[in-house]
Amino acid sequence: MTPRSSAMKDTSTGERAGVVAELEGRFGSEGFLTAAQYTKDEIPTIWIEKNRLRETLRYLQSEIPHPFPMLFDLSATDERLRRHHEGLPIGVFTVFYHLFSFDRNQSIRIKVPLKGEVLSLPSIVDLWPNADWYEREIYDMFGIGFDGHPFLRRLLMPPWWEGHPLRKDHPARGTEIGRFQFPPEKLVMTQEALQFKPEEWGLSRTHHDPDFDYMFINLGPAHTGTHGVLRLVTQLAGEEIINIVPDIGFHHRAQEKIAERQTWHTFIPYTDRVDYLQGVLNEMPYCLSVERLAGIDVPTRAQTIRVMMSEFYRLASHLVWYGTFAQDIGALSPVFYMFNDRERIHAITEAICGGRMHPNWFRIGGVAQDLPIGWDKLIHQFVDWFPSRLDQYERLVMDNPIFKERTVGIGAFSLEDAIAWGATGPMLRACGLPWDLRKVRPYSGYDQFDFEVPVASNGDCYDRAVVHVLEMRQSLRIIRQCLDSMPAGSYKSLDPLATPPLKERTMHDIETLIHHFVGVSWGPVLPPGEAEVPTESSKGQTSYYLTSDGAQVSYRTRIRTPSFAHIQMVPFMARGELLSDLLAVLGSVDYVLSDVDR
Amino acid sequence: MTGWRNGRLEGVRMNEGGDGPLTSVVGQSVLFAKLQDLLAWGRTNSLWPLNFGLSCCFVEMATSLTSVYDVARFGAEVVRGSPRQADVLVVSGTVFMKVAPVIKQLYEQMMEPRWVISMGSCANSGGMFDAYSVVQGVDKFLPVDVYMPGCPPPPHAFMECLLLLQNKVASERRPLSWWFGPQEVQQPIMPSMRDAKREERTRQREYHAIDVLPRTDLLSPHFAGQPVDPSNPKP
Numbered sequence: 001m002t003p004r005s006s007a008m009k010d011t012s013t014g015e016r017a018g019v020v021a022e023l024e025g026r027f028g029s030e031g032f033l034t035a036a037q038y039t040k041d042e043i044p045t046i047w048i049e050k051n052r053l054r055e056t057l058r059y060l061q062s063e064i065p066h067p068f069p070m071l072f073d074l075s076a077t078d079e080r081l082r083r084h085h086e087g088l089p090i091g092v093f094t095v096f097y098h099l100f101s102f103d104r105n106q107s108i109r110i111k112v113p114l115k116g117e118v119l120s121l122p123s124i125v126d127l128w129p130n131a132d133w134y135e136r137e138i139y140d141m142f143g144i145g146f147d148g149h150p151f152l153r154r155l156l157m158p159p160w161w162e163g164h165p166l167r168k169d170h171p172a173r174g175t176e177i178g179r180f181q182f183p184p185e186k187l188v189m190t191q192e193a194l195q196f197k198p199e200e201w202g203l204s205r206t207h208h209d210p211d212f213d214y215m216f217i218n219l220g221p222a223h224t225g226t227h228g229v230l231r232l233v234t235q236l237a238g239e240e241i242i243n244i245v246p247d248i249g250f251h252h253r254a255q256e257k258i259a260e261r262q263t264w265h266t267f268i269p270y271t272d273r274v275d276y277l278q279g280v281l282n283e284m285p286y287c288l289s290v291e292r293l294a295g296i297d298v299p300t301r302a303q304t305i306r307v308m309m310s311e312f313y314r315l316a317s318h319l320v321w322y323g324t325f326a327q328d329i330g331a332l333s334p335v336f337y338m339f340n341d342r343e344r345i346h347a348i349t350e351a352i353c354g355g356r357m358h359p360n361w362f363r364i365g366g367v368a369q370d371l372p373i374g375w376d377k378l379i380h381q382f383v384d385w386f387p388s389r390l391d392q393y394e395r396l397v398m399d400n401p402i403f404k405e406r407t408v409g410i411g412a413f414s415l416e417d418a419i420a421w422g423a424t425g426p427m428l429r430a431c432g433l434p435w436d437l438r439k440v441r442p443y444s445g446y447d448q449f450d451f452e453v454p455v456a457s458n459g460d461c462y463d464r465a466v467v468h469v470l471e472m473r474q475s476l477r478i479i480r481q482c483l484d485s486m487p488a489g490s491y492k493s494l495d496p497l498a499t500p501p502l503k504e505r506t507m508h509d510i511e512t513l514i515h516h517f518v519g520v521s522w523g524p525v526l527p528p529g530e531a532e533v534p535t536e537s538s539k540g541q542t543s544y545y546l547t548s549d550g551a552q553v554s555y556r557t558r559i560r561t562p563s564f565a566h567i568q569m570v571p572f573m574a575r576g577e578l579l580s581d582l583l584a585v586l587g588s589v590d591y592v593l594s595d596v597d598r
Numbered sequence: 599m600t601g602w603r604n605g606r607l608e609g610v611r612m613n614e615g616g617d618g619p620l621t622s623v624v625g626q627s628v629l630f631a632k633l634q635d636l637l638a639w640g641r642t643n644s645l646w647p648l649n650f651g652l653s654c655c656f657v658e659m660a661t662s663l664t665s666v667y668d669v670a671r672f673g674a675e676v677v678r679g680s681p682r683q684a685d686v687l688v689v690s691g692t693v694f695m696k697v698a699p700v701i702k703q704l705y706e707q708m709m710e711p712r713w714v715i716s717m718g719s720c721a722n723s724g725g726m727f728d729a730y731s732v733v734q735g736v737d738k739f740l741p742v743d744v745y746m747p748g749c750p751p752p753p754h755a756f757m758e759c760l761l762l763l764q765n766k767v768a769s770e771r772r773p774l775s776w777w778f779g780p781q782e783v784q785q786p787i788m789p790s791m792r793d794a795k796r797e798e799r800t801r802q803r804e805y806h807a808i809d810v811l812p813r814t815d816l817l818s819p820h821f822a823g824q825p826v827d828p829s830n831p832k833p
Contacts, residue, residue, distance in 0.1 A: 157731065158695065161695075165731070171730055172729065173729065174727075174731075174734045175724075176730075180695070180698075180734060180739070182698065182702060182738070182739040190699040191699050194699065194700070221697060221700055222700060222704055224679055228651060228656075229694075229700075250694060250696050251652070251694065252696065252731045253694075253727050253729060254731045257730065258727070269726065273653075335664070336664050336665050339660075339665075343661070343664075347814050351814060356752060357750055358749065358750070372811045374811040375811060378814065378816065381817060385817055594653055594654070
């Protein structure tokens with residue numbers, strides 16, 4: 001269980017050299033890059049100084065040939081307890097910008113170290129509209145300011161919160177903070193903190209016509225149409241939506257902080273709950289990142305089992321979306337049919353994984369168990385029967401004239417907007433770009449499967465529904481291929497970082513016994529390094545950006561979720577629509593609150 | 599003799615000692631009971647939950663409304679959007695510090711009599727989320743009537759807890775009027791399910807092997823998400 005060596009590799013070769021060389025060609029090779037970091041995921045990672053940040057980002061966004069138009073992720077790390085510096089210019093905090101280029105099919109990570117007393121960076125809200133919430137999240141979680149941000153205030157934590165949770169000196173556990181109490185004065189204070197004051201958000205109460213007032217309607221956090229504890233304050237002129245101020249953080253489960261205390265294996269059950277509708281689809285990006293970090297190869301059988309179960313959970317998640325979306329628009333019966341089918345999928349997941357919504361089924365280097373005897377009959381029964389149900393649902397929902405009336409042309413946006421706001425998954429494909437990571441950056445053996453990437457062209461609520469519905473048929477297609485050609489072999493890797501020595505081998509020598517004991521009770525020690533493997537989950541791209549400092553636990557786990565980016569788009573999508581269309585927009589977005597707030 | 603059996607009110611029927619068709623017809627539709635028992639019977643079978651979901655548990659609670667489980671059998675399918683019309687607050691999920699004042703307000707807006715079911719480990723005790731943003735159990739600021747274990751509890755667990763709550767509601771006695779009789783609510787002491795089920799659980803000696811599937815017929819008209827096993831009809 002000793003950490004493997006993580007010597008810095010030569011950074012001047014291959015694909016990595018391309019974009020770094022272009023940057024150096026533009027900004028000069030002397031003094032621009034403070035370091036080029038080697039990461040296990042092969043994403044070019046460069047360190048620059050704070051004063052070069054905006055020009056670098058602007059160059060990458062629009063001036064470089066084959067630009068990087070999407071801000072995929074933006075967050076920070078508290079570096080104060082970091083042991084392995086690897087010659088990098090690590091300061092007190094590091095802020096990292098993860099950009100993505102569709103032309104190149106490539107990511108780039110730009111890191112800015114923060115040193116000294118003033119913790120602030122220039123804001124990039126004017127470059128990317130989705131930087132708004134990411135910068136507010138960093139301000140909330142780390143206390144780093146952004147100069148030029150219009151509304152820099154807490155995003156996830158309530159305004160009365162003291163401290164910045166993701167700093168290393170903030171308590172992690174609820175039991176550390178002390179027993180929760182609700183004396184009357186605290187109740188009054190917290191209730192008042194929930195009051196919405198339009199002036200604080202730059203919204204006017206009165207129209208230019210002095211006799212006309214805007215109406216502010218508070219939707220949520222306890223509202224049936226928001227699918228969870230989401231709060232949207234809408235500014236209305238009559239029935240028309242002028243603006244929306246979303247309030248999130250009612251479902252902030254501190255997953256990123258918990259990742260800093262759970263061992264690599266014991267964080268897997270937590271990933272299930274990041275997006276509670278899609279089970280193993282959460283475990284996939286986490287396990288892939290850990291495996292990349294540790295250099296573990298997953299056997300083909302394990303990969304195929306993973307793919308099969310992922311597609312089942314994609315179906316389960318899409319079925320919930322399908323039913324609740326129809327229900328949001330007023331069709332009350334489809335949700336009953338779809339939940340019944342979801343029950344059948346859960347009968348399968350229960351038979352194979354032992355769990356329904358939270359299966360905790362993937363392991364580092366494989367899956368928890370081999371497939372049980374008779375699994376194929378069960379799945380056969382399902383895949384033969386389910387397509388006819390999908391046909392019925394298309395007649396019931398997608399061909400329904402009322403459904404079309406409520407969704408066609410509602411909440412539409414262009415492909416450029418989708419990319420600028422960081423939309424991924426069905427939200428992006430509904431605008432016409434067939435971008436599916438299973439196809440363009442295959443992982444876990446998806447390149448071995450024959451399937452298509454459904455797209456639509458208008459980017460409205462109906463087209464998002466079309467993409468979801470067509471995707472379900474492709475998932476079935478993939479499951480059928482898994483069924484027909486499930487490879488033989490092992491269901492888990494025997495790499496020492498993945499699996500402790502087998503029990504039957506431990507009774508022969510003390511060394512194996514000790515390694516078994518340590519591996520089971522403490523878990524593996526992963527080599528220092530960083531890795532991130534984005535995957536296509538049911539709602540868009542999910543990725544876990546793991547930083548190991550050579551311990552049993554992660555030093556920093558950044559969870560990039562699609563729902564966060566998508567909910568941030570809701571005001572943009574709903575402006576100018578009627579209030580009743582807001583529910584169609586929300587339903588079509590397909591989000592889960594735990595995926596927004598993590 | 600009016601009495602409770604399996605959560606149902608069994609009253610004296612007229613046909614005891616009757617001798618004609620009239621008495622037998624009346625006997626089928628007339629029930630004698632104490633007013634308090636009758637009111638409790640009504641409350642028991644119309645526990646309307648508040649439509650308030652927090653996390654994963656709410657999905658399972660919503661699943662119990664759908665036709666495979668059909669919580670309407672117990673009169674609890676009337677999910678109300680307004681706390682004024684709801685009887686039961688099901689705290690279905692993680693209780694966050696930010697959402698605690700909202701839960702407290704919803705509870706206080708509900709009319710008496712009202713009950714609270716704490717659904718899932720997070721609402722019971724914080725569960726696996728011992729984290730800075732999570733209240734370690736909703737009972738820190740609300741009185742809880744039934745605790746439901748599970749992460750998340752499956753729909754049939756939700757229904758079992760609903761029946762437990764029904765038993766409790768059925769044996770509660772509340773004042774009939776503000777001007778006569780005792781004014782306090784008489785709460786029964788409910789037995790711990792851990793103790794009640796211990797004997798049955800310790801008796802179990804046979805378990806499914808993990809590599810053998812239970813026989814499940816997905817397309818059976820009686821499909822209820824439960825394995826079909828004729829040798830053990832009660833799974």
